């Protein structure tokens with residue numbers, strides 16, 4: 146089923162029926178059919194759909210103040226920034242509206258930091274092949290993937306690419322012209338690849354030794370998804386710049402670029418800006434999302450539930466080795482590498498009322514809301530088991546009919 150509209154650019158293939166309502170981990174069609182949403186709008190609705198506290202916050206803020214521009218303040222940016230800094234080693238925050246903009250700000254900040262220090266020869270950014278940093282010209286140049294850059298030349302220059310997880314390549318790639326290394330602590334679009342501690346710590350040390358900055362892209366893996374506010378915190382590193390977005394607004398568009406005080410000096414008055422960034426509506430919601438996330442039991446409860454999902458998926462992958470390889474990921478950022486085409490698995494999940502999203506390396510990505518309960522996890526595991534059993538039967542039939550036809 147496809148919902149392609151003649152009046153919307155065909156950049157997306159809207160499949161499935163239209164959804165008109167969401168509540169917690171569920172979304173509903175107009176006819177009232179219920180689906181378990183294990184995508185969270187690709188890692189965005191971290192508190193689930195229509196969280197009552199977020200609804201109330203947005204409703205209340207909408208009666209107070211919608212927009213001011215960054216010529217004036219209502220004090221909310223300061224409050225959200227203070228919360229983020231309190232729970233990380235960052236000291237200053239710039240607000241924007243999306244992940245791509247957070248990446249743009251991060252790269253601009255790194256380059257200008259060195260320009261301000263009289264080191265304008267340091268402008269190159271080292272990033273990983275098969276990474277994903279968004280869709281602006283700079284972000285696609287950073288990822289360097291042909292499928293993202295095709296047709297958009299000329300791209301911004303100054304990017305070098307290394308293999309994710311291979312420290313020796315980073316060692317060779319860093320030169321006197323490198324401004325920063327840009328890395329996702331857990332690659333999302335690329336297929337849920339978790340950078341191990343040795344790699345992240347090695348990158349941080351290399352950057353320090355060579356005098357360049359470390360930027361982490363926490364747009365997808367941040368905001369508690371790995372079990373900590375930021376995924377890099379598991380490795381106890383202190384990157385100079387952190388890009389974040391997605392879950393920060395729980396569904397309201399907002400992004401942020403965080404930095405330590407020294408690095409933040411790269412931006413001076415008038416050097417960067419955004420009309421909507423840090424808008425009162427976005428800040429009110431982000432403030433509430435962070436309040437919920439930092440509540441004492443929130444992340445431990447989430448990790449307890451994540452463990453139940455992990456255990457269930459281990460079982461699922463063992464039961465259907467003809468469909469799934471062992472799962473990988475951290476917290477509630479999970480990849481199911483597929484033996485058959487990942488689109489077949491996603492479609493089978495959909496037919497069993499479970500929503501999942503594809504990722505690179507033939508992976509099915511699960512990004513459930515951080516608030517998903519043990520009951521809904523059990524329900525989704527039952528549905529995914531049913532889907533895999535159907536696929537296994539179909540696969541068996543296909544093999545048999547191929548054998549009979551001599552194919």
Ligand SMILES: Cc1ncc(COP(=O)(O)O)c(C=O)c1O
Pocket residue numbers: 187243244245246248277278279280329333334362363364365366390391
């Ligand atoms: C790791 C990462 N960085 C950046 C982005 C870009 O974010 P946005 O789509 O909000 O511009 C994404 C989006 O999926 C992402 O996963």
